[in-house]
Amino acid sequence: MKLKQSLIFFKSAALAGILVITVGCVLIYEQMAKNATMTRKMDMLQNSINQLVDQEAAFITDRTLHGGVAEIKPLVGAYSLQQQSLLSEIESIPYLFERLQALDKSVHEFAMVYEQMVSLQALVGFDQQSGRYGRFRDAAHALQRESENSNDLRLTTLILELRRREKDFLLRFDSVYLQMHEKLIEETSTYVSKLGQSKETLQPLLVTYKQNFDTYVDILQKQGLTPNQGLRGESKLAQQAMRLQLSALSEVLIQHSQLETERLIWWVLLLMVVITTANYALLNYLNGRISNDILAINKTLFKVTKNEDFSLRIDSKGNDEIAQISHQLDELLEFIETLLSRLSAAQQRLIEEAKMAGLGNMVSGFAHELNTPLGIAITSHSHLKSKMETLREDFDSGKLKKHTLSELISEAEAAMTLLENNLMKTANLIDDFKEVAVHQRQDCKSEFSLKSLIKGVLDCYESELVEPEYVVTLEIPDNLYLFSYPSAFNQIFRYTINNCIKHAKIEGKPLVITLSAKVVNDYIHLYCKDDGHGISKDLLPLVFEPFVTSKRNQGGTGLGLSVTYNLVTQKLEGEIKMQSLPQGGVCIHIILPNTTFNLKD
Structure with missing residues (x-):
């Protein structure tokens, strides 16, 4: 599978995950809204039942409720409305439907x-x-009036006792008072039957009172004298059953809502896990493919840059985009390798040509330097030879005179002096040319004070470095000792100081020469600065080549800095640079990483 196809599949899986999350959130929201609706309807149903129960409790407490059965029907109607509303939500769920029924x-x-x-x-x-x-x-009140009108104390007492037992029973609903009441009725009825004319009035009133009171008591007993008797007991049992059914329905409804919500969440999570697992597997596959190929590319390129070996190849397997990049890099490395081989061959030819040109320049310069003293020597020799032939002719002819001989001797001495000086200059020039090869002269390592060595070199130029024309400053630690080649350092500073004297001096201005040394990160840094003429930009890259000089017409040979360069780079294994300072003058900077030093206390 190519990376493009894999990425398309990965994007599709990611979009599917987003879609599942979105749809799942919508479904969960709808389920929660449905649960909230069912809970709200359940609460309203419970409120309607509570209103019915509260109305019944209020009736039990105060039976003077007006309206009769008409007061119940609106409450039952409100309950039925809420029951139908909840039924529409759960009629498709059998066990909830059964609970509601x-x-x-x-x-x-x-x-x-x-x-x-x-x-x-x-x-x-x-x-x-x-x-x-x-x-x-009414009958009781009529009996009381009749008893009062009859002025019968016994009858009045019986009627009052009867009313008292009546009220005791109605207040306490105790059967003892009822029995006492029945006994008093019998006793009153017997007493009334013995009366004369009043019997005809009192007896019907007493019968009416007894019949209505017995009916009233019978109805109270049917209703229930106590909460556990009669219709009140049945109502209490019905309330208990109703509350149990309501509690059970509410609990089952909550469990059903939670179960439906959890089931929906689990399905969404399951789909998310499946999609996430697929994404992870695909991502792991892509990571393995891409990482392995990129690591192989990175490893190969690291080796190429570190070892400069362009013959290395990635050799990636496969035909995806990363593999194609690997193949293209292999082709690029092969092209670079071919190009480098061609470049190396061309460079080798250029080096050989440069060597030949450098050798030609060096020989030409050396010949030019030798030409002047040798020409003078040859001229002196020719003049001396001519004078000697003239002396021989005068001597053979007998014309030799004293003053002629004296002049000849003087000219011969002058010619010999001139010949000797120029031959000596030629010999010195040859010696300097030989010193371009640093290893030609034998030099052993030893410990020496750098500051003392430089002072010794300056002593050799004491006659030339005369103040105020020259100001020499030493910035070298007194306790800096080196373990190296003292002769090499002697030559280096001799040539650099000589270079300052010959090339840096500006007429009419004192030349300030500063020689300094310091240790930075275990490297020895040497500086030779001056504030003189400086050096041109064109000549700066060539200053360390042999026979390069700006004072050729004034006796400069161009070998001093070349010898210095060879001593620093070959014998001391260091680095030398020349910088043109912005304020004027030059600075020769020598860096010696491999020179052993010691800062003595």
Whole structure:
């Protein structure tokens, strides 16, 4: 598989992951919204049931509720509306549907019991003037009036006791008071039956009172004198069943919502894991392919740059884009190798030509330098030979005179002196030329003070470095000792100082020469600075070549800096540079990394 195809597949997998996350988030949001809706409807259903239960509790507490069964129907209707709303959400879920149906059955049973209690209460009476309660109270009040009008103390006492037991029972709903009440009715009925004319009025009132009171008590017993009796007991059981069903439905609904949400989240996570795993596998594959090829390319290029070996090849396998880059780099390395071989051959030819040209320049310069003293020597020799022939002719002819001989001797002495000086100059020139090869002279290593050695060199130029024309400054530590070739250092400083004297001096201006040395990172740095004429830009790159000089017409040979360069680079294994200073003059900078030194206390 090529990288382009792999990247397209990787992008597609990434887009699929984004799509799954987006769709999953939408589905989870919808599921959470659905859960919230179901929870809200469940809360509303529970509120409607609570209103029905609260209404029943209020009725039990205060039975003077007006409206009768009509007060129940709106609450039952509100419950049915909420039940239908919730049913529309869960009718496709069997176990939730069953729970809701069971709850609905319990609610309707509770409502039916509540309706029966209200219907019975309608018979009893919703206030003191209606129903059975109102009738027996009216009868009781009539009995009290009749007893008072009869001026019968016994009857009045019986009626008052009867009313007291009536109120005790109605306040406490205790059967003991009811039995006492029944006993008093019998006793009152017996007493009334013994009366005369008042019997006809009191007896019907007493019968009416007893019938209505017994009916009232019977209805109360059906409703339930205590919370666990009669319809109140049934209502209590219906409430318990209803609350259990409501709690069970709420719990199952919450579990269902959590389960659906968790199932959806797990599916989204599973798809994400699958897509992420596929992406990781593909990324790992791409990483392996790309990393291995790039590492191979990097390793090969590192070896090429480090060893300058362009014969190395990457030899990548495959046909993808990275492999194509590797093949193209192999072709490039092969082209560079061919080009370098051609360049090396051309360079070798140029070096040989340069060597021949340099040798020609060196021989030409050396011949030019030898030409002047040797020409003078030959001329002196010719003049001396001519004078000697004249002397021989005068001597043979007998014309030799004393003053002629004296003049000849003087001219001969002058010619011999001139001949000797020029031959000596020629010999010195040949010696200087030989010193271009540093290793020709034997020199042993030894420890010496650099500052003392340079002072010794300056002593040799004491007659030339006369103040105020020359100012020499030494910036060299007194405790700097070197273990090296003292003769080489002697020649180096002799040539550099001589170069300053011959080339740097500006007429009418003192020449300041500064010789300094310091140690930086275990390297010896030597400086020879002056503020003289300086050097031209054209001549600066050539200053260390033999016979390069700007004072050829004034006796300069051009070998001093060449000898210095060979001594520094070959014998001392260092580096030498010449810099043209912006403020005027030049600076010769010598760096010696391999020279042993010691800073003595």
